[in-house]
């Protein structure tokens with residue numbers, strides 16, 4: 196289907212050079228962003244994460260026979276989007292996650308989609324997004340129907356999936372690969388677009404404040420021409436990623452959870 200905030204275009208054939216794709220995972224606390232990210236990267240479901248940890252991971256993928264160097268930013272906004280430029284000006288595509296058993300997280304996902312739509316208007320660029328209703332395994336406690344999820348996705352013209360971080364890996368992988376396809380379509384339209392890393396946040400006269408409803412007032416946008424930009428930091432290789440879990444610590448003695456996987460982190 197379409198990219199969300201830009202018009203779609205048919206993908207090209209396989210290429211030998213890896214495609215670089217940055218993907219940001221957005222959503223309210225507890226929606227399952229970390230669980231989905233870790234499931235995709237390790238095929239494992241790990242139940243407890245530090246809600247304040249924000250990490251960017253890197254994985255070599257093959258999507259439609261094309262090698263893809265995929266970076267995934269598992270964001271950790273506090274209660275509402277904050278300092279959004281760190282992902283808005285970095286990502287080629289977004290996964291917006293809510294939990295099907297939480298109406299509050301669904302409303303939060305709507306806020307993120309509005310944020311992306313506003314940013315797309317500000318920058319005149321397409322920002323593919325996919326809406327994910329997570330925790331499908333908890334469907335008996337649903338607060339959000341599938342139809343509501345589909346309707347919200349339809350309002351923003353984005354793809355919609357219901358998933359579960361603790362069920363089958365293939366479905367989660369399919370969703371991440373769909374995000375790569377959406378990003379690839381957008382990159383083909385603007386081949387010169389490069390990922391940028393925003394080094395600082397500063398007040399600028401033309402900044403457009405977000406609507407105050409949905410609690411987005413703290414987020415402001417800078418256009419690419421007016422902020423301090425740096426190249427992405429060098430990616431470091433890592434064989435072991437340790438996820439400290441304060442919630443886990445409170446529940447059990449093990450102080451850390453360890454993800455064994457040969458992927459890279461910044």
Ligand SMILES: Nc1nc2c(ncn2[C@@H]2O[C@H](COP(=O)(O)OP(=O)(O)OP(=O)(O)O)[C@@H](O)[C@H]2O)c(=O)[nH]1
Nearest residue numbers: 224225226227228229230242244246330359360361
């Ligand atoms: N049953 C079920 N639980 C899930 C699923 N995904 C995540 N969880 C649980 O939901 C809780 C929150 O998951 P996280 O992955 O930490 O959510 P998050 O969106 O990263 O939240 P923050 O880290 O607070 O930003 C954890 O206890 C997870 O184990 C799922 O698909 N099914």
